[in-house]
Amino acid sequence: MSRVGLHLSDVACVRGGRLLFRGVDLAMEPGGSALLKGPNGIGKSSLMRICAGLLRASAGTVDRHGRVALTDERLALDMEQPLGAALGFWARLDAAAPGALDAALAAMALEPLRQVPVRMLSTGQRKRAALARVIASGAPIWLLDEPGNGLDDAALELLGDAVAVHLAKGGIVIAASHQPVPLVTPVVLAMADFGAEDA
Amino acid sequence: MNILLTLASRDLRQAWQSAGLWLPVAFLLLVASLYPFAVGPDAALLRRTGGGMLWIAALLASLLPVDRLVAPDRDAGVLDQIALRGIGEEMVVLARLIAHWLGFGPALMIATLPAAALLKLDGATIGLLEAGLLIGTPALAALGLLVATLTAGLRSSGALAGLLALPLAVPLLIFGAGTLGDGSGAALKFLGAASLLLVAITPFAGGAAVRAGRE
Numbered sequence: 001m002s003r004v005g006l007h008l009s010d011v012a013c014v015r016g017g018r019l020l021f022r023g024v025d026l027a028m029e030p031g032g033s034a035l036l037k038g039p040n041g042i043g044k045s046s047l048m049r050i051c052a053g054l055l056r057a058s059a060g061t062v063d064r065h066g067r068v069a070l071t072d073e074r075l076a077l078d079m080e081q082p083l084g085a086a087l088g089f090w091a092r093l094d095a096a097a098p099g100a101l102d103a104a105l106a107a108m109a110l111e112p113l114r115q116v117p118v119r120m121l122s123t124g125q126r127k128r129a130a131l132a133r134v135i136a137s138g139a140p141i142w143l144l145d146e147p148g149n150g151l152d153d154a155a156l157e158l159l160g161d162a163v164a165v166h167l168a169k170g171g172i173v174i175a176a177s178h179q180p181v182p183l184v185t186p187v188v189l190a191m192a193d194f195g196a197e198d199a
Numbered sequence: 200m201n202i203l204l205t206l207a208s209r210d211l212r213q214a215w216q217s218a219g220l221w222l223p224v225a226f227l228l229l230v231a232s233l234y235p236f237a238v239g240p241d242a243a244l245l246r247r248t249g250g251g252m253l254w255i256a257a258l259l260a261s262l263l264p265v266d267r268l269v270a271p272d273r274d275a276g277v278l279d280q281i282a283l284r285g286i287g288e289e290m291v292v293l294a295r296l297i298a299h300w301l302g303f304g305p306a307l308m309i310a311t312l313p314a315a316a317l318l319k320l321d322g323a324t325i326g327l328l329e330a331g332l333l334i335g336t337p338a339l340a341a342l343g344l345l346v347a348t349l350t351a352g353l354r355s356s357g358a359l360a361g362l363l364a365l366p367l368a369v370p371l372l373i374f375g376a377g378t379l380g381d382g383s384g385a386a387l388k389f390l391g392a393a394s395l396l397l398v399a400i401t402p403f404a405g406g407a408a409v410r411a412g413r414e
Contacts (some may be wrong), residue, residue: 009246054279054413070283074276080216092205093284 004030004066004140006051011060013046017163022059023107023192027185030170033183034161037176038191044176045072047191050146051174059111066114069139071130071147077118084114087133094137104136107162122151128158135162142166143165144175156182202286203294210298211315219267220302223260231314242319249318250328250379256314257307258368261339265364266348266357268299269409278409296337296344296401304336324379324411331378331390338371338394341401345360346361348405352412371397 012022020043024071028034036044040052049055049063051072078087084105091101105111108128113121127150136144142163148156160182163173175181215241220263229322234252235245272278280306346363350356370393377386 016257052283054282056414067285068283072276072282074274076276076280078213089205089209090280093202093281093286 004172005063006141006174007061007063008051008057009061009063011047011050011057011062013045013050013055014042014058015043021191023058024060024189024194026139026174026188026189028172028174028187029169030063030172033167033175034189035175035177035181035183036189036191042191042195044191046073047147048143048174049177052143053140059104064141065139066141067120067139068141068143069137070133070145071127071134072145075118075126075130075148077126077129077133079119080117082115083091083110083118083121083129086118086138087129090133091136094139096136099133101136102128104132107125107135107165108158110131119180122131124152124155127151128155131159131162135166140171142170142171144173144181146177147175148177148179148181203290203297206281206286206291206294207298207301210295211302214264214267214298214302217267217333221263221265223303224306225375226260226263227253227256227307227310227314230259231317234318239363242277243295245318246320246324249315249320250324251376252318252373253311253314253328254331254335254376257311257336258339258365258372260307261303261336263360264299264303265343265347265350265360266324268295268344270347270351270356273351273409275413279413282413288409289402290406292344292405292409293402296341296398296405299344300340304332307336308332327378327387330387331375333385334391334394335371335375338397341397342367342371345397345401345405345408348408348412351409365404367397 006022008026011024013020024047026034028113036047037067038044048070052068053064087101088177104115108131110128110132118129121135131147134144147159151159163183167173175183231253238244238248278291282288312325312330315328320328342364349363350360353359371390374385374386374390376394378390388391
C-alpha cells in the first residue's frame, strides 16, 4: 500500500434542503479506525457516502488517498447467481489477487455457501457476503455502514477479527452504527455534536 | 478493455436471466401476426405497408425492456459499487449499450424474417429491412438506454420513458422506413448518420444522468 489516508475538514452536508451536519473534522492515518455514532437520520450514511466520494460535501474538503470499499444496506449482488460467482464479478473488477476471494469467504465463514444462489441467503448471510466483498477488494480504506446489522454473535466475532487484521496491516476502518461494533480503540464521532440544532 | 468486457458480459447475463430478451421478439411477431387481421389479407397492401409497420414494431419493441436496464442496478447499489472502484459512468453505460444491443438487435433481426413472411414482403424489401435494422437497432438500443438512465429512480418511469424516447426516435423511423422505398441509398446513409450520433452521445449523456441521479 502506498500513501493511505482520509482527511475531512469542516465538512457539511445538506440533503433535501436540510442541514444534516457541519463542521465535521476527521483525520485517519494507516491503522486508524473511527466509529460514527448517533440515532437514525442524523447523517451517518451521508457522511459515509461523502467519505466514499459518492456524495459531494456541501462545504469543507475531503482528501482521500487509497481505494475505498463500502458496504451499506444495499447488497449489490446478483440474486440469481451463486454466491461465489456473484462475489467473483466484483473481485474481477477489483483486480483482486488470486485467492483473495477464497480468503475473504473463509474469513466470513461463507465457504459452504459458495454454490448457493444469493436470493436463498438469510439476512445475516447476505451481510457477511457484503463484508466478504470488502475484505476481498484489497482496498485500504473500509467504510462499513451498520456492519453489525443482522449478524449473530459468531459473525460479529468474525467481523471483529477481520477488522483487527485489516488495521494491523495498516488499513483504515470507518464504521457507522447505532449498536456496538467490535472495533479496537476507535476515534468516536458522536454525530449529534455536529447537528444543526445549535445553528 | 477488460473492465468493459466484464461489465458487458455481466449485463448480458442479467438480461438473459431476467428473460427480458424474449419480450421484444415476441412483441414483434405478435404485431406482425395481428396486422393482417386489422387491414385485411390483401397481399399487395400488406407488401406495400408491411415494412413500415415492422419498423414501428421494432421501435416500440425497443422500449419494452427500458425499465429494467438501469433502475434495478441503481436501486441495488450496483452502480454505486462500480463507481467506488473508480470506473467512469461513461464506461458503465457503454458496456450496457453493447450488452443491450447484443441482447436485442440480432434477435429482433432474426424475428423480422418470419414477421416479413407473415406480411408477404418480397426478398429485396427484406434485404433492405434487415440492412436498415442492422444500422438502426444500435440507435434504438442507445435511445432506450438513454431514457432509462434519465428516468431511473422516477415514479412511473416506464410511461415517461416512452414519452421521452418516441419524439427522439422520429428521425430513425423516417430514415429507417424511408430505406424501403428509396433506390438511391440516401436514406440508408441518413439512418447511419442518425444512428452514429445517438450511439456516440449515449455513453456521455447517460453517464451524466447516472451521476446526477446519485445526488
